Amino acid sequence: MVHGKRMLVDVRPLRVGAFRRLWVGGIVTALGAQLTAVVVPLQIYGFSGSSAYVGLAALVGLAPMAAAALWGGVLADLRDRRRVLLVTTIGIGGTSLLLWAQAFANLRSVGVLLVLVGVQQALFGANSTVSRAVTPRLVRPELLPAANALQSTVLLSAGIVGPVLASGLLPVLGSGTLYLADAVAVCATVWAVWRLPALPPYGEGERRRTAGLRQIAAGVRVVTCRQVLLVVYVADFAALSLGLPTALFPQLVAESFRPSDIGVLYAAVSAGGVLAGLFSGAFSRVGRHGVAVAVSVGVWGAAVAGFGLARSLVSAVAWLLLAGGALLALGVFRKTVLQTAVPDGMRGRLQGIDTVVAVGGPRVGDLLHGSVGAALGVTWTVTGGGVLTVVAAVVLLLVFPRFRRYRFTDDGDELSLTARAPARGPA
Numbered sequence: 511m512v513h514g515k516r517m518l519v520d521v522r523p524l525r526v527g528a529f530r531r532l533w534v535g536g537i538v539t540a541l542g543a544q545l546t547a548v549v550v551p552l553q554i555y556g557f558s559g560s561s562a563y564v565g566l567a568a569l570v571g572l573a574p575m576a577a578a579a580l581w582g583g584v585l586a587d588l589r590d591r592r593r594v595l596l597v598t599t600i601g602i603g604g605t606s607l608l609l610w611a612q613a614f615a616n617l618r619s620v621g622v623l624l625v626l627v628g629v630q631q632a633l634f635g636a637n638s639t640v641s642r643a644v645t646p647r648l649v650r651p652e653l654l655p656a657a658n659a660l661q662s663t664v665l666l667s668a669g670i671v672g673p674v675l676a677s678g679l680l681p682v683l684g685s686g687t688l689y690l691a692d693a694v695a696v697c698a699t700v701w702a703v704w705r706l707p708a709l710p711p712y713g714e715g716e717r718r719r720t721a722g723l724r725q726i727a728a729g730v731r732v733v734t735c736r737q738v739l740l741v742v743y744v745a746d747f748a749a750l751s752l753g754l755p756t757a758l759f760p761q762l763v764a765e766s767f768r769p770s771d772i773g774v775l776y777a778a779v780s781a782g783g784v785l786a787g788l789f790s791g792a793f794s795r796v797g798r799h800g801v802a803v804a805v806s807v808g809v810w811g812a813a814v815a816g817f818g819l820a821r822s823l824v825s826a827v828a829w830l831l832l833a834g835g836a837l838l839a840l841g842v843f844r845k846t847v848l849q850t851a852v853p854d855g856m857r858g859r860l861q862g863i864d865t866v867v868a869v870g871g872p873r874v875g876d877l878l879h880g881s882v883g884a885a886l887g888v889t890w891t892v893t894g895g896g897v898l899t900v901v902a903a904v905v906l907l908l909v910f911p912r913f914r915r916y917r918f919t920d921d922g923d924e925l926s927l928t929a930r931a932p933a934r935g936p937a
Contacts, residue, residue, distance in 0.1 A: 544672020
């Protein structure tokens with residue numbers, strides 16, 4: 511039996527000073543980012559009076575984010591990761607300052623907002639990719655599940671607290687002040703990154719290589735040739751595309767609940783992730799990370815299927831809490847596999863591809879659920895998507911034995927052996 515203390519959140523990564531500073535800075539920065547995430551669509555709708563422009567803002571940010579994530583992954587492998595992380599973090603803060611400037615000047619231009627959103631999303635895509643490639647250089651491999659859980663819990667908590675904070679402050683302070691608050695909050699992460707040691711690539715030859723399409727293609731080849739990596743991406747994409755029903759929340763509350771309940775449904779998934787994060791100490795004791803990914807996908811799908819059959823708000827929220835916990839576990843184990851199954855010189859590119867999958871999956875899911883939901887109704891679509899997600903998890907376990915047997919301490923696997931080398935740097 512797992513001891514009670516080991517079931518609670520594992521804080522051992524916080525004993526590493528560099529990781530602790532990044533984590534604390536990330537709390538402040540994540541809250542600030544949520545202020546901007548709330549204000550931008552409100553400003554766009556206020557300027558245009560059309561929800562179509564609000565939807566366009568999400569689309570405008572998608573392509574730059576995906577492209578920058580892939581390029582940022584290459585930079586993380588070929589350049590000093592501290593420097594790349596510092597530049598992109600400062601860039602995000604600078605974009606928030608420009609958003610403040612347009613609000614202060616009262617430009618009332620949707621075009622200006624869309625351009626700034628595209629730039630900021632591109633910087634965010636590169637920044638998040640490099641950040642995930644930095645973590646394995648700061649903590650020991652056995653602490654990666656705990657470190658990923660701590661970072662994911664911060665983001666989910668900010669997703670709950672941030673919008674509530676923004677809605678309360680916006681009528682009092684105005685949009686410009688919230689943009690400025692976001693820019694100031696970024697300074698916490700800038701300070702933490704500034705305190706990092708240099709994190710150059712290990713090989714001298716890697717430093718002389720030029721970041722470009724050839725290096726991105728090399729990362730894609732590694733994924734397509736490595737069964738474990740490819741199946742992890744497929745599992746994550748299946749969960750996010752087949753089993754993410756948020757596009758149907760408006761129709762669901764209109765037909766089965768009250769319109770005011772939609773905020774509760776959105777918050778329930780994040781709240782479930784936060785609750786799971788409080789008991790993430792058990793994640794560090796899991797050895798078979800491939801199985802853990804598949805089980806997380808299966809639990810997520812089963813919870814979504816149960817949510818589709820729920821007839822009361824209480825039962826719906828209960829299912830979504832379970833789903834949110836499974837989604838956090840999926841993210842933790844997926845990141846851990848991607849961080850341990852390849853040598854350090856390839857981690858950035860894999861994280862870049864991971865960012866594209868994580869961004870693209872929900873978009874595809876919105877399209878699928880919206881189209882099928884309009885034809886078959888909410889219950890059939892949500893429950894059916896959850897069942898298909900469970901089926902996908904079972905099939906991946908049965909069909910791909912290397913994925914099923916994968917442990918980050920496996921012997922006989924050159925890439926895994928390389929990943930088990932002692933972490934260099936502050937750890």
